Amino acid sequence: xxxxxxxxxxxxxxxxxxxxxxxxxxxxxxxxxxxxxxxxxxxxxxxxxxxxxxxxxxxxxxxxxxxxxxxxxxxxxxxxxxxxxxxxxxxxxxxxxxxxxxxxxxxxxxxxxxxxxxxxxxxxxxxxxxxxxxxxxxxxxxxxxxxxxxxxxxxxxxxxxxxxxxxxxxxxxxxxxxxxxxxxxxxxxxxxxxxxxxxxxxxxxxxxxxxxxxxxxxxxxxxxxxxxxxxxxxxxxxxxxxxxxxxxxxxxxxxxxxxxxxxxxxxxxxxxxxxx
Amino acid sequence: xxxxxxxxxxxxxxxxxxxxxxxxxxxxxxxxxxxxxxxxxxxxxxxxxxxxxxxxxxxxxxxxxxxxxxxxxxxxxxxxxxxxxxxxxxxxxxxxxxxxxxxxxxxxxxxxxxxxxxxxxxxxxxxxxxxxxxxxxxxxxxxxxxxxxxxxxxxxxxxxxxxxxxxxxxxxxxxxxxxxxxxxxxxxxxxxxxxxxxxxxxxxxxxxxxxxxxxxxxxxxxxxxxxxxxxxxxxxxxxxxxxxxxxxxxxxxxxxxxxxxxxxxxxxxxxxxxxxxx
Numbered sequence: 120x121x122x123x124x125x126x127x128x129x130x131x132x133x134x135x136x137x138x139x140x141x142x143x144x145x146x147x148x149x150x151x152x153x154x155x156x157x158x159x160x161x162x163x164x165x166x167x168x169x170x171x172x173x174x175x176x177x178x179x180x181x182x183x184x185x186x187x188x189x190x191x192x193x194x195x196x197x198x199x200x201x202x203x204x205x206x207x208x209x210x211x212x213x214x215x216x217x218x219x220x221x222x223x224x225x226x227x228x229x230x231x232x233x234x235x236x237x238x239x240x241x242x243x244x245x246x247x248x249x250x251x252x253x254x255x256x257x258x259x260x261x262x263x264x265x266x267x268x269x270x271x272x273x274x275x276x277x278x279x280x281x282x283x284x285x286x287x288x289x290x291x292x293x294x295x296x297x298x299x300x301x302x303x304x305x306x307x308x309x310x311x312x313x314x315x316x317x318x319x320x321x322x323x324x325x326x327x328x329x330x331x332x333x334x335x336x337x338x339x340x341x342x343x344x345x346x347x348x349x350x351x352x353x354x355x356x357x358x359x360x361x362x363x364x365x366x367x368x369x370x371x372x373x374x375x376x377x378x379x380x381x382x383x384x385x386x387x388x389x390x391x392x393x394x395x
Numbered sequence: 396x397x398x399x400x401x402x403x404x405x406x407x408x409x410x411x412x413x414x415x416x417x418x419x420x421x422x423x424x425x426x427x428x429x430x431x432x433x434x435x436x437x438x439x440x441x442x443x444x445x446x447x448x449x450x451x452x453x454x455x456x457x458x459x460x461x462x463x464x465x466x467x468x469x470x471x472x473x474x475x476x477x478x479x480x481x482x483x484x485x486x487x488x489x490x491x492x493x494x495x496x497x498x499x500x501x502x503x504x505x506x507x508x509x510x511x512x513x514x515x516x517x518x519x520x521x522x523x524x525x526x527x528x529x530x531x532x533x534x535x536x537x538x539x540x541x542x543x544x545x546x547x548x549x550x551x552x553x554x555x556x557x558x559x560x561x562x563x564x565x566x567x568x569x570x571x572x573x574x575x576x577x578x579x580x581x582x583x584x585x586x587x588x589x590x591x592x593x594x595x596x597x598x599x600x601x602x603x604x605x606x607x608x609x610x611x612x613x614x615x616x617x618x619x620x621x622x623x624x625x626x627x628x629x630x631x632x633x634x635x636x637x638x639x640x641x642x643x644x645x646x647x648x649x650x651x652x653x654x655x656x657x658x659x660x661x662x663x664x665x666x667x668x669x670x671x672x673x
Contacts, residue, residue: 291506298474299523299571300494309523313510390509392553 178360187364195349200368203334203345206262207376210269211330215323218274222281222319227307239278247272248336255341265337265345272333273326277319284318285311317391320384327376331369421449422487422574422607423473429481430468441632442468445482448626448635452574455601455608457618458626459664465633466611467579473609474500474577487574496524499568499606501578505560507552513539513563514548520571531570538566541600558589565597569604576601578610582617590614591649594621598647615668619660620647627667637667 160180166172167179174182190196225232225239251268258264288311296306338347346365353361430443442465450456458466471477472484475494483490487497499520507516514535521531539548542562552560561581568576581597582590594617601608612618618625619641627637641660643651651657 289506291502291504292508294471294476295500295502295506295519296523298476298494298498298500299520300475300496301523305523309519310508313508316510390551390553392509 175357175359178363182360183363183367186358186360187367190361190364190368196346196365196368199344199346199349200372202262203338203347203369204372206265206269206337206345207330207334207372210266210333211273211327213266213270214273214277214326214330217270218277218322218326219281219319222278223285223307223312225278226282226285226311227303239275243275243279247275248333251333251337251340254337260341260343262344265334265342268337268340269330269333273330276322276325276329278322280318280322281315284315287318288314317388320380320388324377324380324384327380328373331373331376335369420451421485422452422454423450423609424448424485425469425473425482426485427482428469428472428484430465430472430477431481443472443480444632444634446633446635450575450607450609452607453605455598455610455621455623456626457610457612457622457624458628459612459615459618459668460628460633461630461668462613464628464630466628469628469633470500470577470579470609470611473575474498495573496571497573498575498577499571499573501561501564501568501576501581503580503583505552505557505564507560507563507567509552512549512551513544513555516552516563517566517570519567524571526571534572535566535570538569539563541603542566543596556589558585558593561585561593562596565600569600569606574607576606576608578608580611580613583613590617595647595649597621602646615661615664616652619643619657619664620652625660625664627664639664639667 164179164181167177178186187196221235225235248268250271254264254268254271258267292310292314293306296310301309334345335347335350338345339351342348346369349365350362353359353365425446425448428443428446428448429441432440432442434440446469458469460466468477472480472492473486475492475498477492480492484492486495489495489497508519511519517535517539518531520526521528521535536548539545542565544559544562544566547555547559552563555563561584565581578597582593585593598621610618610621622641625639625641626635627639628634629636639660643656643660
C-alpha cells in the first residue's frame with residue numbers, strides 16, 4: 120500500500136515537472152516563431168520595395184497593416200467579421216448538436232443504422248461544398264443560408280466520430296453496468312457518452328476548421344455581407360492589400376477558435392491519457 | 396480434506412476428513428449448469444457441462460483450470476452476464492440468471508471510469524441501484540479506507556498505479572453490500588510483487604467483510620493461499636474435476652508459502668490439473 124502511495128506521489132510529481140518543462144519549452148518556441156514571423160515580414164517589405172512590385176500584385180506588409188487599420192477604423196471589418204463569425208459559430212454549434220444527436224441514435228439503434236448508414240457513406244465522399252449553390256437558391260442570400268452550409272459541411276466529422284466513439288466502448292465497462300442491472304439510457308449517459316467524448320472532440324476539431332471554410336465559400340457563392348464577401352469585393356476592385364487584410368482577420372479568427380476548442384477539450388478530457 | 400472426483404467414470408474418494416464443515420446454507424447453488432455457445436460459422440461449443448456447485452456463506456472458493464475451460468463463463472453466469480444457460484442457478488434464494496444486486500464483481504481489468512474520481516467510481520453501483528446517498532457515501536469512504544486508499548478519494552484513475560486501481564474496483568464491488576463477491580482473475584494484470592501484497596490485502600478485506608468469495612485464478616499458489624476450497628476444472632467442455640478443501644489455519648500469512656503442508660496442496664492441485672489436460 121505504501122509502495123503504491125509513493126508510486127502515485129511520484130507519478131504526480133513527474134507530471135508536474137513535465138508540465139513545467141512543457142511551459143518553458145513552449146515560451147521559447149513561441150519566441151522563435153514570433154522571430155520568424157518578424158523576419159518574413161521584413162524580407163517581404165524590403166523585397167516589394169526593392170523590386171518595385173506593384174500593389175495589385177503583392178502589397179507590402181505595411182500596406183496590409185494600413186488597410187487592416189482602415190478596415191477596423193471605418194467599422195467595415197467589424198460588421199463583416201461579426202457576420203462571418205456568427206455564421207461560423209452558429210453553423211458549427213448546429214453541426215455539433217445535430218451531429219452528436221444523430222450519431223447517438225444511429226449508434227444505439229440497429230434499425231436506424233441500417234437505414235442511415237448507406238446515406239452517410241454516400242454523402243461522405245461527396246464534396247459538401249458543391250451543394251452550396253442549391254442552398255443559396257433555397258434559403259436566399261442572407262445569413263441563414265450560410266449557417267445551413269456551414270452546418271452541412273461541419274456535421275460529417277462530428278457524426279462519424281460520434282458513431283465510432285459510441286461503438287468503441289470497452290466491453291468490460293458495459294459488463295460492469297450490465298451486472299448492476301443498468302438500463303440502456305443509464306449505460307449510455309454514464310459510460311458510453313463520456314467514453315465517446317475523445318472521439319467527439321476529435322470530430323469537433325475537424326469541424327471547426329471546416330466551419331470557417333464553409334462560411335467563406337458560402338459567401339463566395341452568394342452573400343450580402345461577411346469576410347468572404349469583402350474578399351470578393353476587394354478582388355473586383357483590385358484592392359489586394361484589403362484581401363490580405365481580410366485574410367489576416369480570418370487567420371486570427373481561426374486560431375482563436377481552435378484555441379477555444381483546445382481549451383474546452385483539455386477541460387472536458389483532462390482524464391484522457393492519450394492526450395497527455 | 397475431501398477430494399471429490401467428478402470425472403466421468405471415476406468414483407469419489409475420501410483422502411482426509413479434518414476439513415472445516417460449512418455451517419451456513421449455500422449462498423450460491425449450481426445444479427447441472429451447462430452452457431453451449433453458437434459460433435459464427437453455425438457450429439456449437441460446449442463451454443460448460445453439468446456443473447454442480449454449492450458455495451456457502453463467508454466461504455472463499457477459488458476455481459483453477461486451463462485457459463478456455465469455461466471458468467469465466469461460470470463466473471459470468473453467476474454474475475448475471477450470460478443470457479442463456481442450461482440447468483439451475485440459485486443465488487441468495489433467487490432462482491434463474493440475470494443481474495443481482497447481491498453480487499459484486501471484480502474484473503481482471505479494474506474497469507474504472509476514467510472521467511470519474513475514485514470516490515465517484517466507488518459510488519457507481521450505489522448510483523445505478525439508486526441506494527440512499529448519505530449511507531452510500533459513508534460506506535464508500537469506509538471501503539476506500541479498508542482498501543488502503545484513504546486520501547485518494549478525489550484523485551482520478553490515471554493518477555493511480557495498476558494495483559491501486561484494482562483496489563478501487565474491489566471497493567466498488569462492495570459498496571452496495573452484496574453477499575457474494577465474484578473475482579475474475581483479479582490480479583492477473585498485476586506484477587508478481589503487487590500480486591502477493593494484494594492477495595494478503597484481499598484476505599484482510601474478506602476477513603473484515605465476511606463476504607462469500609468466488610475467485611477465478613491461474614495461480615495454484617494464489618488459490619491455495621487464499622481459499623477455503625479450490626475447484627479444479629477440466630478443459631472444454633468445462634467440468635468440475637475435483638474440489639479440494641484447504642485446511643490451512645487462518646489468518647494466513649505469506650510465510651506459509653514455504654511450509655510443507657502448503658506444498659502438498661499445490662502439488663496435489665498441479666497433479667489434478669495435469670490429469671485434466673490429458
